[in-house]
Amino acid sequence: MNAQVGVAMGISQNLEADNNSFLCDSGSAGAVPQKISGCAGLKFNDFDRLREGVKFEAGQTWAIYNNTVDQMPRLYAQIRKVSAPCFSLRITYLEPDPDGEKETQWFEEDLPVSVGKFRLGENKSTQDRSIFSHVIHCNERSNTSCFSITCRFIDTCHFSVSPRKGETWALFKNWDIKWSSELDSHRKYEYEFVEILSDYADEAGVYVAYLHKAKGFASVFFRMGTGYEGIFRILPRSLYRFSHRVPSFKLTGDEGNGVAKDAYEVDEAALPETIEEFIMPSNSESETKSEHQAIYFASEGKVFQTGQIWSFHSGYDDLPLYYGRIQKITFTQAFKQDPVIKLHISRLKATRFPEDVINWKYGGMPVGCGTFYARKVQEIITPSEVSHQIMPQTSMDGIEYTILPKIGEVWAIYRYWSRYIDVDRLEFGLYDIVEILDDTLDYKVQLLTQQPVSDDRNDMEHRLFRACTEYTSNEDDGSEPIFTIPKTERIRFSNKVPATRVTKEMYGELEDNSKVEFRATPINVIHC
Structure with missing residues (x-):
C-alpha cells in the first residue's frame, strides 16, 4: 500500500476509534492540521463554504489533504454514504494504478500522484470534514458488477483524473520523472501555478499558462502578458508533473481596485507557506488584441x-x-x-x-x-x-x-485489419460501420447494419443504419455486436461517416436509426 494513502487511512481509523461517545461531533480530532496563512491581504470568497456538510453527496469524489510533507490535497476518496443528522461519511479511497514503467516506479517510491489512473481501495468512515478540500471530476470505467452497491464488487472499477479546462493546478517546480531514483533530494517540494487552457487529451497532453501571485491580495493569481506568452504544453509522458489541483474562483475585475479581469482567487489551504509576489497589471493592460476576422x-x-x-x-x-x-x-x-x-x-x-x-x-x-x-x-x-x-x-x-473518435459519432472501420494493409489493396477491403459508445480508455463501439429499405426512396444521398442485436456471421473476429477497439489500434478507424439520429417507423414499429451520408460509406460493408 502506498504510504500517502496509508496515512490518510490512519486518520480515519483514529476517528473511528475516538467515536465512542455516540455524540454528534464534526470537530477535527485526528484531522490533518490546517495551514494558517501568514499572508495578509484582500479576500473575496469563502472557500470553507465548499466543504459545508450539505455539499457532500453519495457518488462524489473528493480531494483529501495528505498528512505528509506539505499537507496538499493530493489524495482522493469516493463518498459511498452520507449519514445525518450526526454528520458521518462512509468513503472509499482511490489508489493510484499507473500503467507505465516509470510512473509505476514513481508510485512505488511513495512519491505523490494526483493524476492518471486509479482503482478503488479501502473503505473507511469519518465524521471530520476538515480533511476534505474539494470535489473532483473523474472518468469512471467499470464492468457491470460495478453497478452493485456491494463492496466486494468494486475492485473492478477504474477511474482517471486529469486536468480540465478552466481549473488551476500546482506543478512541481524543476520536476523530473527520475526523482524516484533520487528520493533524498526531492522530499521538500517547490511549486509553480498554472491555469488549464485545454482539456487533457491522450495525444496532445494539456496546454497551460503560468499564474503569478498578486501583491496586496491574500491569494489572487493572474496571468502575466498576453497572447501566447507564458503558455506551454505538458505532454502525456510528463503528467506526473502535476502536484495537485488548487480550488479557485475566477474574478470579473469588478471586485475592487487593482483586480484584473480573469484573475483567480485560490484556496490558501492548497498553497505553500511562501510564494513570490508580483504587481498585478490593470484591466486595460491585460486586454488582448482582437483576432483578425476570417473570410x-x-x-x-x-x-x-x-x-x-x-x-x-x-x-x-x-x-x-x-x-x-x-x-x-x-x-x-x-x-x-x-x-x-x-x-x-x-x-x-x-x-x-x-x-x-x-x-x-x-x-x-x-x-x-x-x-x-x-x-x-x-x-x-x-x-x-x-x-x-x-x-x-x-x-x-x-x-x-x-x-479522435468521439462518443456518438459513426465511423467506418477496417473489418480484417492489420498494420500490413497496403493502400493499393484498399479497394478489396471489407468494412464495418460502428457507433462510438465510450471513449474513456479504449473505444467501446456498437456494430451497425443497414436497413433493408430506405425511409425515403427519393433520398439517394443517405442510408439508414440501426444497431445490431446479434451477429450472425460465422467469423470469429469481432463477432459480438458490441466490442472494444484498444486506443493502441486506432488505425483501424478508416473515416468518420456524417450521421444524424432519427426515429422512423419500420415495419409498423418505431426504431432509432442513424441516417448516414451514403457517399462517406464504403461500398464493401459487412452487415449483421
Missing part, C-alpha cells in the same frame, strides 16, 4: 471559413479519408454563369505516432485519427469534394490538430 463563403449548404478543418473525398472509393485546413477562398463568376468557389487547403499530415500506438507498415495509407499538422504546400479543391467539417482539439500555438 467565409456559403456554398451547397455549407459555410466555409478560412482556418476551418474539413474532411474531403479522395482515393479509389471517393471516401473522406483526408483532412485539410482552409488557407484561402477564391470566388469568381463569369458573365451569365454560376459562381465558382475554390478552396485553397493545406492537407493535414499525421505527426509521429506515440510508441504505444500501432502504425502502418507501408507509407501512403490514410490516417483517420491522431495528431496532425498542416503542410506548407497548398492544393485547390471545390466545395463538391468536401464531406464534413472537423472540430479538432487545436494546440495553443495553432500548429497541431488532434482528431
